[in-house]
Amino acid sequence: MPYLISYADTFSSRKKIDFLLWVVILILNKTGIIRLPEGKALAEKIESIMNHRRYSNNPGSSSIVPVSQDEIDRVLSLTPPFDLNSGKSHYKLAHQFGQAQRWQNIRNGKTLEISVYSPNGDLLCTFLKPSEVLKALPISKTSYYKYLNSGRIFKNQYLIVASYK
Incomplete structure (x- = not known):
């Protein structure tokens, strides 16, 4: 990830911010935090302000709320839902986490x-x-x-x- 973050210095416009936000989503995805409600909410918030959604003549577009560094830090400090050092692939870990969530709901009668x-x-x-x-x-x-x-x-x-x- 440090390489990706250092690459952001090559941008001289708003693209630098979009790139860094993309890196945040990549980290959320890779760590599995995006599967937690807080991680998903942050990813959706970032997606709503990136690229094509930030340029608009629509008066309603001014209601876009930027993502704060504190919000990003708070979500990234959460414990990942699975062990990334287990030797299993990210796909397998995410799949097992999803299955465990479904079975937990079923056991609770939902x-x-x-x-x-x-x-x-x-x-x-x-x-x-x-x-x-x-x-x-x-x-x-x-x-x-x-x-x-x-x-x-x-x-x-x-x-x-x-x-x-």
Whole structure:
């Protein structure tokens, strides 16, 4: 990572800030902290102010709140959800963490509920499995996971939210 951070000095515009924020997201991802609620919230906040979203004539765009160094430091100081020195690949560690989270919810008697909303907030349908969503909606598996709980509307038609209840 020090090499990446030193590379930021080659930029002479706002791109330097965007690059450093990208490095923060890379660290969050590599350490697994992005899988914690605080890490995911920080990554979404950073994504909302990067590149194409920061240049706008839209008066509402002035409501963008910058990310503070204290906020980044607080999230990066969290304990990673898995041991990075275990010798296992990052993919395997993240997969095992996700499975453990799902099993913990199941043991606590919770069931997965996937709700699909219209852009204006009306509930369109509810599903119990991701495979049911993929069969019912014109969405690929990749897009499903990209838009799931992101707050973004897929093809201006569907907002997909999943939670354990």
